[in-house]
Structure formats: structure tokens, C-alpha cells
Amino acid sequence: MEKYNVYDCSIIELDKHHSDRKGNISVVENGITVPFDVKRVYYLYDVPGGESRGSHAHKELSQLIIAASGSFRVTLDDGNVKRSFILNRPYQGLYVKPGIWRDLDDFSSGAVCMVLASEVYKEDDYIRDYNNFLDFRNIHR
Structure with missing residues (x-):
């Protein structure tokens, strides 16, 4: 498996179609707007103030993370x-x-927070422990 770094991750601009009277629409299409086929969509909401989410990595899954409403910070780490x-x-x-x-x-x-994922949910694709993540990345501290 190719080892990506945080600079391989980037913001993707989605098509934005505007109407003065009717608002905006953005379109997501497999392999066109998103560089993978979307096999799963989920969203996070009602996250209490001061709480964090994520805190994991995936072995094979790619994601497109979108702030469908409001804002939040995403911190990426390659070890x-x-x-x-x-x-x-x-x-x-x-x-x-x-x-x-x-x-x-x-x-x-x-x-x-809306997430478009390249794979269906597979528990064995998750790395939930940071030390296991460093081992996966072959980073020894």
C-alpha cells in the first residue's frame, strides 16, 4: 500500500450553481467531482461544544469531509x-x-459534518489507537 502524507490531502472545490432567487446547489458525482466512487455517506451533528470526533485512521478507505453547515477543524497527521x-x-x-x-x-x-467514503463500513479498516497507527506507518519514536 502506498504511504500518503498530509500534503497528499487537499481541499476539493465542488461545483457550485447559484440562483439569485432559489439558493445554491453543489453536485457530487462518483469519479468526476470526487476522485473515488462513493459507497457510504454519513454525517455528524449535534456535537457538544468542546467535544472532538474522529481520532482514527483508515487502512484503505478514502474520504471527502464536508462542512454541510457551520464549521469545524480537521487536523490530519501522517505520524x-x-x-x-x-x-x-x-x-x-x-x-x-x-x-x-x-x-x-x-x-x-x-x-x-458530512462524510463521503470510498468503502462501506468495515471495522477492520479502522486504526483507533495512535500507537498502532504509528506502527502501521512504520514510524518508530
Whole structure:
């Protein structure tokens, strides 16, 4: 498996179609707007102030993380470098490649985090312990 780093992860601009009278619409299409086929969609909401989510990595799964409403911070970690992004526009998504640790925090009131995933839920794809993540990345401290 290729070992990605935090600089392989980036913000993707989604198509934004605007109407003065009717609001905006953004479209997500498999393999076109998103560089993978979406096999699962879920969203986080009503996250209490001061709480964080995520705190895991995936062995094979890619994600596009979108602030559908409100804002929050995503901190990515490849075991050597950390990189943080503030997501606050529903027409932008953070493309997170496999093997990258992610933490989500600083949720605004009413924030909704929508995640488009390249695979269906598989518990064995998750790395939930940071030391196991470092072992997975072959990083010895």
C-alpha cells in the first residue's frame, strides 16, 4: 500500500450553481467531482461544544469531509507532520487519503459534518489507537 502524507490531502472545490432567487446547489458525482466512487455517506451533528470526533485512521478507505453547515477543524497527521484545515463552506470538501490520522474539533453551534467514503463500513479498516497507527506507518519514536 502506498504511504500518503498530509500534503497528499487537499481541499476539493465542488461545483457550485447559484440562483439569485432559489439558493445554491453543489453536485457530487462518483469519479468526476470526487476522485473515488462513493459507497457510504454519513454525517455528524449535534456535537457538544468542546467535544472532538474522529481520532482514527483508515487502512484503505478514502474520504471527502464536508462542512454541510457551520464549521469545524480537521487536523490530519501522517505520524511526522500535522496539518489543520477549517471547513466552513458546503461547496468545499477535504479529501483524506488512506493511512492518515484525523481529529475533528472546534465544532460551531449547529455544525453538520458530512462524510463521503470510498468503502462501506468495515471495522477492520479502522486504526483507533495512535500507537498502532504509528506502527502501521512504520514510524518508530
